[in-house]
Amino acid sequence: MPLSDRFDLPHGTVALWKTDETEAELRTLCTAGECAYAAERFSSESRRREWLAWHAALRQIVPEAEPFYLPDGAPAIGNALRIGVSHTEGYAAVFVAKSACAVDIERKERDFLRAARRYLSPEEEALCAETAGALSPGLVWCAKETLYKLAGGKRTDLLRDIRIAGFDLCGPSIHSTVAGKPFRLGTIPHEELHIVFGAAERE
Known part of the structure; x- marks a missing residue:
């Protein structure tokens, strides 16, 4: 399904995605590079779906986002924005802010x-x-x-x-x-x- 919820907050935006799509459906919402990375990095379909879901959620907030990983392993994007990511069974969440941030x-x-x-x-x-x-x-x-x-x-x-x-x-x-x-x-x-x-x- 599309974005489940979007919360615009004083410090940033939290996007919540309900992951009830198939992996193939999620791949259509992500870039070719993201799909290739998920296929190479994760052997489990559920992990690939989680990873693709938070990228799909991120694009609902910042469509031009190009996520990357900092040396400490934390995800980030350009445009002076930082992101926090979390997922659990059936859901993925992304928090986008102008300073270091996290969501769980x-x-x-x-x-x-x-x-x-x-x-x-x-x-x-x-x-x-x-x-x-x-x-x-x-x-x-x-x-x-x-x-x-x-x-x-x-x-x-x-x-x-x-x-x-x-x-x-x-x-x-x-x-x-x-x-x-x-x-x-x-x-x-x-x-x-x-x-x-x-x-x-x-x-």
């Missing part, structure tokens, strides 16, 4: 408590309870994954270095820190997904 999506049905010891502190678990479920373990996971991507993933531990400090229902937004540095993340309500995004302050 996960299906709400996933059992996030199975990995709780790896990412969820007792203080964060208590915070989830205090918000009566508005801040859930799933949102905490997505927030920490978003911050991990923003930090470049280097020497950053989800439990030790990334902390969730508060949740603002008016945003809704998540207050957090990475190695003591404060970050404010945004969330987007969705029936099936947890969606969290963030952008670094422009220099």
Whole structure:
């Protein structure tokens, strides 16, 4: 299907794509170079579809985009724009902003408590309870994954270095820190997904 949702935000644009097309259909929405790259890089059809889907979503925001990868592996495009990418079963998301940015999506049905010891502190678990479920373990996971991507993933531990400090229902937004540095993340309500995004302050 075409773009599922588009969210124009103060810091950029998030595009959400529901990947119910076949690989052949997605290939018609991407460049020949992107199709060749996907075929060469990914042996799994599902991975090729995910990769092609976020490129199709990106072209809905920046039609002339030519994505490439930075030395640290993060995706980027020209025109002084940066992008964040995420995908989960059935969906792909792209966040386009003028500064370093990241987005993370996960299906709400996933059992996030199975990995709780790896990412969820007792203080964060208590915070989830205090918000009566508005801040859930799933949102905490997505927030920490978003911050991990923003930090470049280097020497950053989800439990030790990334902390969730508060949740603002008016945003809704998540207050957090990475190695003591404060970050404010945004969330987007969705029936099936947890969606969290963030952008670094422009220099």
